[in-house]
Amino acid sequence: MTLVEKLRSGARTIGYWVLSDNPQAVERVAGVGxxxxxxxxxxxxxDYRALLDGMTALDARGCAGLVRVQDNQQFWIGQALDAGATGVIIPMVNSADDARAAVAAxxxxxxxxxxxxxxxxELRFxxxxAEADAAVLCLPMIETAEGLAAVEEIAAVPGVDGLYIGPSDLRLGLGGAAPDDPAYDDVFAQALERVxxxxxxAGIVAGIHTPSGAVAARRFAEGFSWCSVASDLTHLEEAARSHLGEAQG
Known part of the structure; x- marks a missing residue:
């Protein structure tokens, strides 16, 4: 089953998040599963060169690639898809008009x-x-109070394959003093349920970014069907700190 088929079907879909320009590391991560x-x-x-190198590394291991683009603009979306991305995650989508623009791009x-x-x-798709259109994913983000207020209209836009929650920005947008402000746990939980x-x-899938596999498992249990896990830089720092602590006794 391809990523497009799996995600659109609502089957449990798990991804990894990459922040750094390191195609050799991407190649290793791509083989994990x-x-x-x-x-x-x-x-x-x-930058664009890094995206190309990263996509090439994924191809070497037969793994699909998504790109969270810079902005909801034709140029960035088209460039990512031309580079070989299976789909794009589009930030700061605040209205149905924003979603329609993303789909058109x-x-x-x-x-x-x-x-x-x-x-x-063209090497992959x-x-x-018409066939190319069916082979790529359009995944707007819900990460602002405006986006949440319009989420039903955004989800109903034809061509939107799923919505992806940016939890840090969404909690801030709802009034939180920090991305993990516990005072907004209840408000945030209600927002997740609304999405x-x-x-x-609308018959589409709900996704969310998570800081760990444990949190991803919890989100799946809550009803999300796809999650991205942490990031390469986060895990590099966590592993380095853990080994240093063990070595220091």
């Missing part, structure tokens, strides 16, 4: 306005527009 690796072009340390005419020039993508319900009503 995650359903996809997502490159964070918005907050990560990645992912699809070729007449369904959308993506420019024909797949370059690397069909080049006929899940909107996705279920």
């Amino acid at each position: 995650y359903d996809y690796v997502c490159f964070d072009a918005q907050h990560g340390l990645l 992912c699809r070729y005419p007449p369904a959308g306005r993506r420019s024909m020039g797949p370059v690397r993508a 069909p080049t006929r527009p 899940r319900a909107a996705c279920a009503s």
Whole structure:
């Protein structure tokens, strides 16, 4: 089953998050067994060359790649898909109009306005527009109070394959003093349920970023069908700290 088939079907889908420009590390992670690796072009340390190298490393291990693009703009979305991404996670989607713009950027005419020039993508995906449109994922993020207020309308936009929650920004957007402000646990939990319900009503999947495998397991139990786990830099630091502590006794 391809990533597109698995995610759209609602089957449990688990991804890994990459912030650094290190294709050799990506190649190793890609062999662990995650359903996809997502490159964070918005907050990560990645330029277009790094995306190309990362996608090539994934291809070597037969792993699918997503990109969290810099912004909801035709250029960034088209560039990521042309590089060979199976789909894009689009930040700061606050309205149905924003979602429609994201969908149009992912699809070729007449369904959308993506420019024909797949370059690397033609090595992995069909080049006929209708077939190519069906082979990529459009995944808007819900991470603001405005996006949450419009989540039912966003989820119902044709061509949206799923919604992805940015938990840190969403908690801040709801009034939290910090990305993990415990005073907003109840408000945040209600927001998660609203997103899940909107996705279920629209027949699409609900996803969320998680800081660990343990939290991902909890989110799956709550009803999410796809989760990304932590990040390469987080795990590098955690492992280095743990080994240093053991060595120091």
